Amino acid sequence: MAVTITDETLVHAKDVTKVYQTGEVETYALRGIDMEVKAGDFMAIVGPSGSGKTTLLNLIGALDAVTGGSLEVLGKDISKMSRRQRADLRLHALGFVFQAYNLFPVLTAQENVEFVLELQGVNNNRSGRAREVLDRLGLLEYANRRPTQMSGGQQQRVAVARAVASQPRLVLADEPTANLDGENARILLDMMRDLNENQGTTFIFSTHDPRVVAYARRVVTLVDGKVAKDVVKENDTDGGV
Amino acid sequence: MKFGTVLFKYASRSLTRHTRRTAISMTGVGVGCAMALIALSWMNGAFEMQVRAVAESGSGHLMIVHRDWPAMRENTLRLTDWEETLAAIRTTPGVRACTARARANGLLAFGNRSSGVQVMALLPEHESEVNRVVSRSRIEGRYLNEEDPGAVVIGKGLAKRLNVELDDDLYVTLPGTDDIHSAMLRIVGVLDTGSQDLDLTICHMTLANLESITGIPGAGEITMLLKDHNDINTVKERLETKMPGNNLVITWKTVLPALASGMQGDKALMRLLTAIVITVVALGIMSAQLTAVLERRAEFAILSALGMKSGQITRIILVESLIIGLGGALIALLVGGSAAWYLASTGINLLYFNADALGPSNILLDPRIYGSFGPWLIGYAAAISITATVAASLYPAWKAAQIDPADALRTQ
Incomplete structure (x- = not known):
């Protein structure tokens, strides 16, 4: 099924720079990024280590502040937002998937998902909704397991469930398949692709994994903190992982 | 944060990550508070008996004298x-x-x-x-x-x-x-x-x-x-x-001002020593909680990335401290309460230390001094233990709330 990419712009970056200051040393992570992400995109940001993939993802995820330029996420200029407002944006509109899964080890899979709903202030049938999300993603059998009782692939799928539980417009995934074998990577990417196609969730990955690149419909290549290439695939494939 | 919520579960279960550290923290708080309870039991009991001894040795509780x-x-x-x-x-x-x-x-x-x-x-x-x-x-x-x-x-x-x-x-x-x-x-x-x-x-x-x-x-x-x-x-x-x-009502403190101020001084000294013990315990808790926060730096970054506010992160640490404090209060009640009960029921024979049994200002002391024991111990144990642990955790909690998620995830 082909997803509909609308004209709605979720991310609008204009001449975005990010400089890290360590003592008197300035390190340029991003050097003027211009980019737009439309609703429904399934996009991979690729590039060599140190090219600025994770930095860009962190900026889009309102986890960090831009040094220069402007970055609008869901119509809001994050450089003008307070720490609290950025937290609100992350809570209500963004989802995150991390390389190291980063599930809370003291909570079960269901509680990890429920956690986000609780943060959002959902009071009505929270655990039922969490189970529903797990069920929809075929993870219900892991509902009562803690992360230590699950494989890496299972944990990462639960992490995706946690990221999409609050029905965010945009999910940011930083190297989501880096620690997964081929089979688990395929299951995970299928799952995210399904969410993209059936729920309209926009995904942005930072990755150097060719399996992810194969699934992505748009591939942005960063080199030395700049966009070197921005390719939208004409003929979408199933990825072929 | 309500009991039974996932946030509460997260906070309470986080204490089970290092059960030995949590047990040591609780024991530290408990023993420190137990010492405070013993000191308070002794101080309250001894003060009451001293007042009685003073009153019954001539000055009475109250006296009517010429203006x-x-x-x-x-x-x-x-x-x-x-x-x-x-x-x-x-x-x-x-x-x-x-x-x-x-x-x-x-x-x-x-x-x-x-x-x-x-x-x-x-x-x-x-x-x-x-x-x-x-x-x-x-x-x-x-x-x-x-x-x-x-x-x-x-x-x-x-x-x-x-x-x-x-x-x-x-x-x-x-x-x-x-x-x-x-x-x-x-x-x-x-x-x-x-x-x-x-x-x-x-x-x-x-x-x-x-x-x-x-x-x-x-x-x-x-x-x-x-x-x-x-x-x-x-x-x-x-x-x-x-x-x-010209008749005037005065208290025993006016009759024996030096003794009264001496007793107040003893009380103040005992309180100071108790405060020092609790401060040392609190610093220990602060150190343990700070270590726990730094160990979970990436996790707090994830909490922040998921949209958790600084105040909520602070509350998580404070709830963890509250639970340590409650555990400490139970230990304090067990240890301090038992010691206070012993002091209250058996007492300490002063003749063992002072054969004369004579206090200052010719006060005929009771030969055996008894501590105070009662329901007040529960309130004191809870108040001292919880206040000390929660106060000691304010800085670690603030530190956790200030973690920069991007920086913490980058250095994960």
Whole structure:
């Protein structure tokens, strides 16, 4: 099924720079990024280590502040937002998937998902909704397991469930398949692709994994903190992982 | 954060990540608070017993004196309508016992020996109700009777100093209003309080006897014991409305200001030591909590990335501290409560440390001091333990809330 990419712009970056200051040393992570992400995109940001993939993802995820330029996420200029407002944006509109899964080890899979709903202030049938999300993603059998009782692939799928539980417009995934074998990577990417196609969730990955690149419909290549290439695939494939 | 929510589960279960560290933290808080409870039990019990000892050793909880007495400390000052005042005090709610007295500084002599004394003239029928020096001492001979002209009871130490015994006649010299007066007194009793120092000061005669020797009529003080020393201010206020002429109600603290401030000083010192112990414990907790926060830096970054506010992250740490505090309170109750119960039921024998059992200002102390034990221990254990742990965790909690998620995830 082909997803509909609308004209709605979720991310609008204009001449975005990010400089890290360590003592008197300035390190340029991003050097003027211009980019737009439309609703429904399934996009991979690729590039060599140190090219600025994770930095860009962190900026889009309102986890960090831009040094220069402007970055609008869901119509809001994050450089003008307070720490609290950025937290609100992350809570209500963004989802995150991390390389190291980063599930809370003291909570079960269901509680990890429920956690986000609780943060959002959902009071009505929270655990039922969490189970529903797990069920929809075929993870219900892991509902009562803690992360230590699950494989890496299972944990990462639960992490995706946690990221999409609050029905965010945009999910940011930083190297989501880096620690997964081929089979688990395929299951995970299928799952995210399904969410993209059936729920309209926009995904942005930072990755150097060719399996992810194969699934992505748009591939942005960063080199030395700049966009070197921005390719939208004409003929979408199933990825072929 | 409500009990049973996922946030609460996260906070409480986080304590199980390092069960040994959590157990050590709880034990540290518990033992520190137990020490505080033991100190408080001892301090409260000892203070109460000391107040009782002070009151029953002559000064009473409250005393009626001449208005000028606190400033002048002059023994010749007399009360206005002392008999009516005494009768009124007897019917005042909260008063357990009372009696009237007069004092005079004089000289006792026998043969070529003499000794300066403070004669205490009293109502023999009531004195033993308010004075443990009379009621608790061994006596050779007899104590004074209501009508006992020319009779005197002295302490064993004084008898030894003057080299006198029962039925000997002492020569007493006392000041009157304008002149010095002398009389012969027969020793009818020798009191043995168990304290050599106190025995050197005892010289009792009837109030009527003193009046007849000095020519100064009336009583100089009315001493009373209360049913509950905590009611001291209430009863004082009640009595103040009944005082005629120059009569003034004062507390034992005014009678013995040095002793009162000494006891307050002891209390303050004990509180300071307790505060030092709790501070050391709190610093230990702060260190443990800070370590826990730094270990979970990436996790707090994830919480922040998921949209958790700084205040919510702070609350997570504080809830963890609260649970440590509650655990510490239970340990404190177990350890401190048991010790306080022992102190309250068995007490500590002061004679083991001080054979004289005599406190400052000639106070006849109880030979065994008991601590205080009661439901207050629960409140104190919870308050000290929880306050110490939560206060100690404020900085780690703030630190956790300040973690920059991007930086923490980058260095994960």
